Amino acid sequence: MAENPMLKFVSTPRDMPEKREATIRREDFHEIYAEYADQKAKEQASRCSQCGVPYCQTHCPLHNNIPDWLKLTAEGRLKEAYEVSQETNAFPEICGRICPQDRLCEGNCVIEQSGHGTVTIGSVEKYITDTAWENGWVQPIVPHAERTESVGIIGAGPGGLAAADRLRRAGVQVTIYDRYDRAGGLLTYAFPASSWKRTL
């Protein structure tokens, strides 16, 4: 039998991407954490214990299929990992950066609960989606068929944009109205650039 790529939490400790020094962080609006290298992301994803009842997923408001995309990442199947991830979330790179994972998925991770340290779910999610952008896997929506119905969305924040994404995929005509001069809502104007790389 081939070696199981997962459940490596017994031998591999939790490891976040490198945290930049506070003295350097003070000087710019870049992110706090550096990026995972390919090998590191694989290694950290392989710590997942593939729970039958994944509490990370239960406690994610989007019910992201976290164990599935962790496994695909550990196996180096990143394009598929991205496809699974974006199936439940239009903006995984944003959630990977600004979700309070300690109160959601990571806080409820079973290996965290058992004292091994959580799988670094947010950092892996960010890594998968950044890789998808770099490789051109994130493509504009092309609906199977256009529909005649039209929806007006008031507000171009994350809620409005997520709805627009889903409706447009179904071929609905979508118009978003926003009183500001740029879309994104608070993601654009209130979240400091240091919390994410303006990737919306």
Place this chain on the structure above:
Amino acid sequence: MRRNDQLEKGGVEFVLNCNVGEDITFDELQAKHDAILIATGVYKSRELDAPGVGAEGIVRAIDYLTASNRKSFGDEVPEFDAGLLDAENKRVVVIGGGDTAMDCVRTAIRQGAESVKCLYRRDKANMPGSQREVQNAEEEGVEFVWLSAPKGFTGDEVEGVMVQKMRLGAPDATGRQVPELIEGSDYVEGADLVIKALGFEPEDLPKLWGVDGLEVTRWGTVKADFKTHATNVPGVYAAGDIVRGASLVVWAIRDGREAADAILDQFAGAAQVAAE
């Protein structure tokens, strides 16, 4: 920004600089579309009622953060250039203990503030913001002053915050301990810029948009079905903070997706009726 670009390339039309109620009426929107989704978020800043709060140099968190972000886009921001919304070389006091307060303290550090203090009337264990963020901010040199509330402000251009020390008293009906004043414990903390980050509330949408029929709760949030996100007005849905009150981005995404599904169900139902 690439997500917006992608949506636009995928056929989503963006109408920016368009304020519903001013540039277009809600009735016009209803006439134009088969369904409407209200996803405005909550933007009204909660205000402070304390003597001297009108002084120059006491600003709202949303204005402060927006100015900083606009600068990073290369926009002209006169209030920033005049120094009003710039923390450089200033003693900054941020009031509040939520995620917005965390964003303010860390932005002030990056703008080169002389010092940054964060006042919160409860203690660290009882703050709404993320503990991880507190740790990051402390590493960067932010000082948290727990169990402290602003009693008033000194100066016409702000010079200081009168700080009132608090203690946690008996729990209220929600089980959360209520902060109480400690008499005679106040002192003045010097400040050149005070940022109010006390939370956000919904704007009065029925009034702003002239839709009296739209049902809201006593907090002013829009009343919507928990599953379908449908409001009491047929064909009008609502999602995100405007229904929940200020919450996480991830919950807004969830609500937006669910509302989209409910709208698709509405269309499917209508198509069925038409076919029969």
